[in-house]
Amino acid sequence: MQNPFSGLFKKKDVSVVGIDIGTSAIKVVQLRKKAGKVVLETYGALALGPYVGAAVGKATNLPLDKIVTALSDILREAHITTKRGGMAIPFSSSFMTIIEMPTVNEKELITMVPLEARKYIPVPITEVNLDWSIIPKDQIKNDSSAEKGDTGKIDITAGKTDVLIVAIHNDTIAEYQSILEKTSLDANFFEIEIFSTIRSVLDNTPDPTMILDIGAATTKLYIVERGNVRISHTINRGSQDITSSIAVSLGVTIEQAEIMKRTSGHTIGASQEQDVSRLVALTLDFIFGEAERAMLAYQQKYMKNISRVVLVGGGSAMNGIVDIAKKNLHAEIVQGDPFAKVEAPAALFEVLKKNGPEFAVALGIALRRLSKSE
Numbered sequence: 036m037q038n039p040f041s042g043l044f045k046k047k048d049v050s051v052v053g054i055d056i057g058t059s060a061i062k063v064v065q066l067r068k069k070a071g072k073v074v075l076e077t078y079g080a081l082a083l084g085p086y087v088g089a090a091v092g093k094a095t096n097l098p099l100d101k102i103v104t105a106l107s108d109i110l111r112e113a114h115i116t117t118k119r120g121g122m123a124i125p126f127s128s129s130f131m132t133i134i135e136m137p138t139v140n141e142k143e144l145i146t147m148v149p150l151e152a153r154k155y156i157p158v159p160i161t162e163v164n165l166d167w168s169i170i171p172k173d174q175i176k177n178d179s180s181a182e183k184g185d186t187g188k189i190d191i192t193a194g195k196t197d198v199l200i201v202a203i204h205n206d207t208i209a210e211y212q213s214i215l216e217k218t219s220l221d222a223n224f225f226e227i228e229i230f231s232t233i234r235s236v237l238d239n240t241p242d243p244t245m246i247l248d249i250g251a252a253t254t255k256l257y258i259v260e261r262g263n264v265r266i267s268h269t270i271n272r273g274s275q276d277i278t279s280s281i282a283v284s285l286g287v288t289i290e291q292a293e294i295m296k297r298t299s300g301h302t303i304g305a306s307q308e309q310d311v312s313r314l315v316a317l318t319l320d321f322i323f324g325e326a327e328r329a330m331l332a333y334q335q336k337y338m339k340n341i342s343r344v345v346l347v348g349g350g351s352a353m354n355g356i357v358d359i360a361k362k363n364l365h366a367e368i369v370q371g372d373p374f375a376k377v378e379a380p381a382a383l384f385e386v387l388k389k390n391g392p393e394f395a396v397a398l399g400i401a402l403r404r405l406s407k408s409e
Contacts, residue, residue: 049067049068049117049119049405050065050066050067050076050116050117050119051065051066051067051117051119051120051121051401051404051405052064052065052066052110052115052117052118052119052120052121052220052401052404053065053066053120053121053123053231053396053397053398053399053400053401053402053403053404054106054120054121054122054123054220054222054397054400055123055228055231055394055396055397055400056102056106056122056123056125056214057083057125057250057251057349057396058083058094058095058096058125058250058251058252059082059083059084059092059093059094059095059250059251059252059275059349060080060081060082060083060251060349060393061080061081061083061105061106061109062078062079062080062393062394062396062397063078063079063080063109063110063113063115063397064077064078064394064397064398064401065077065078065113065115065116065117065401066377066398066401066402066405067405068405069378072378073376073377073378073402073405074377074378074379075374075377075378075379075387076116077113077114077115078113078394078397078398079109079112079113079115080109080393080394081105081108081109081112083095083097083105086101086104086105087101090278090288090289090290090293091290091293092251092274092275092278092289092293092349093251093275093278093289094250094251094252094273094275099210099213099214102214103214103217103218106214106218107218110218118219118220118221119221119222119404120220120221120222120400120401120404121222121223121224121225121226121400121401121403121404122211122214122215122220122222122225122226122400123225123226123227123228123231123396123397123399123400124203124207124208124211124225124226124227124228125227125228126227126228126229126248126255126267126269127253127269128203128204128207129201129202129203129207129227130155130156130157130163130201130202130203131199131200131201131202131227131229131264131267132155132199132200132267133170133197133198133199133200133265134148134151134152134155134197134198134200135195135196135197135198136148136151136195136196136197136198137194137195137196138194138195138196139196141169144169144196144198148167148198148200149165152165152167152200152202155200156200156202158204162204162205162206163202163203163204163205164202164203164204164205164208165200165201165202166200166201166202167198167199167200167201168198168199168263169196169197169198169199170196170197170198170199170263170265171261171263172196199263199264201227203225203227208225211225222404223407224403224404224407226400226403228248228255228396229246229248229255229257229264229267230399231395231396231397231398231399231400231403232246232248232257232347232371232395232396232399233246233257233259233262233264233399234399234402234403235371235373235376235395235396235398235399235402236345236347236371236372236373236395236399237259237262237345239262240342240343241260241261242260242342242343243258243259243260243265243333243337243339243340243341243342244258244259244260244341244342244343244344244345245257245258245259245326245329245330245341245343245344245345245366246258246259246344246345246347246371247322247326247344247345247346247347247348247351247360248347248348248351248395249273249274249322249346249347249348249349249350249351250273250274250348250349250350251273251274251275251349251350252271252273252275253269253270253271253272253273254269254270254272254273254322254325254348254350255267255268255269255270255348256268256269256270256325256326256329258329258330258333258341260339265333265337266329266332266333268325268329270321270322270325270326272318272321272322272325273350274296274348274349274350274353276318277296277314277315277318277319277350277353278292278293278296279292280314280317280318281295281296281311281314281315284310284314285310285311295311296311296315296353297352297353297354298354312355315353315355315359316359319356319359319360319363320359320363323359323360323362323363323364324363326344326363326364327363327364330364330366340366341366342366342367343366343367343368343369344360344364344366344367344368344369345369345370345371346360346368346369346370346371346392347370347371347373347392347393347395347396348392348393348395349392349393351370351371351392351393352389352390352392352393356370357369357370370391370392371391371392371395372388372391372392373391373392373394373395373398373399374387374388374391374394374398375388375391376398376402377398
C-alpha cells in the first residue's frame with residue numbers, strides 16, 4: 036500500500052516568469068525547475084507600437100494603462116500559467132556610476148556612500164532608492180601591481196576603494212509596483228536590466244567582456260569583469276534608426292523596411308539588396324565605433340583587453356551583424372544565447388538560438404526568481 040504521506044514534505048516544482056518591458060516590445064519567459072534542471076516552459080514577445088498606432092519595432096512611450104493592457108495580452112497569448120515572477124527595470128530609468136572611496140571598513144562606508152553619492156545623483160537623494168556594492172580590488176589591478184605601477188612608482192589609488200552605486204527614482208518603482216498590482220503578478224523584487232543580462236549570457240570567465248544591447252531607440256553598452264559592471268554607456272542609435280533610413284531611402288513603408296532589415300537585404304532586386312546592406316552598415320558602424328572608443332578607454336584606464344563582445348537585444352537578430360561587428364571591433368564577437376542555460380525541446384534549438392538575444396533580460400530575471408524560490 037502506498038504511503039499517503041510520502042509526498043507531503045516534498046517541495047513542489049515552481050514555475051516563474053521573467054518580464055522585460057522595453058520601449059518597442061514586452062518579452063516574457065516562463066521557467067521551471069525539474070529534476071535539478073531549469074526547463075523552458077514558454078516564452079513570447081509582443082510589439083508595443085500598434086498600441087499607439089505605430090509600426091512594429093518602433094520605440095514607444097506608452098501610458099501606464101496601455102502597458103498594463105499589453106502585458107496582460109502577452110501573458111495570455113504566451114500561455115503564462117504562473118503569477119510568480121520578477122520584473123526588469125530599464126537601464127534608462129536608473130542611474131549607475133562608480134565612485135572612489137577611502138579604504139575603510141564596511142560600517143563606515145554605509146554612512147559615507149550616501150553622502151558621497153549626492154554629488155553624482157542629479158536628483159535629491161531622498162527621491163531615489165539607492166544601492167551600492169564594493170568592487171573587489173583584484174578586479175582593479177593585478178596582485179603584482181597592487182601598490183606599484185609598471186614604472187615602479189607608488190600607485191596613488193592603492194588606498195582607495197571603487198564602489199558601484201545604483202539609484203532608481205521612487206516614482207519609477209511606484210509605477211512598476213502599480214503595473215504588478217493591476218496585473219495581479221507576484222514579483223517581489225525589481226532588477227535593472229543589465230544585471231539580468233549578465234546572469235543569462237555570461238559565464239564565470241574572469242576576463243573583461245563587453246555587452247552590447249541593441250534596442251529600438253538606443254544601444255546600451257556595458258563592460259563587465261567577473262560579474263561586476265565596470266563601465267556603462269548609452270549610445271543614441273538603435274535598430275529603429277536603421278528601419279527609418281531604409282524606409283526613407285528606398286521609399287517603402289516602415290513595415291517593409293523592418294522586414295528588409297531583419298533579412299539583411301534579401302529582397303526582390305539585387306541592387307536593392309546592396310542598398311539595404313549599406314544602410315544597415317551605416318548605423319551599425321556608428322554604434323560599433325562608439326563601442327570601440329569605450330573599449331580603448333577601458334583598456335587605457337585598467338590596462339586590460341576586452342576578450343569578447345556579446346550582442347543582445349532585438350537589434351542583434353539581424354543577419355550579418357556579427358560580420359559587421361568584427362570589422363569594427365578587435366575582439367571575439369558572439370551573439371548572446373540565453374536559452375543555452377535552460378532545457379528545451381531539440382526541435383526548438385535553431386529558433387531559440389536565433390531569437391535568444393532578444394530574451395536575454397526576461398530569461399535572466401526569471402533565473403533570479405527561480406533561485407529565490409528554491
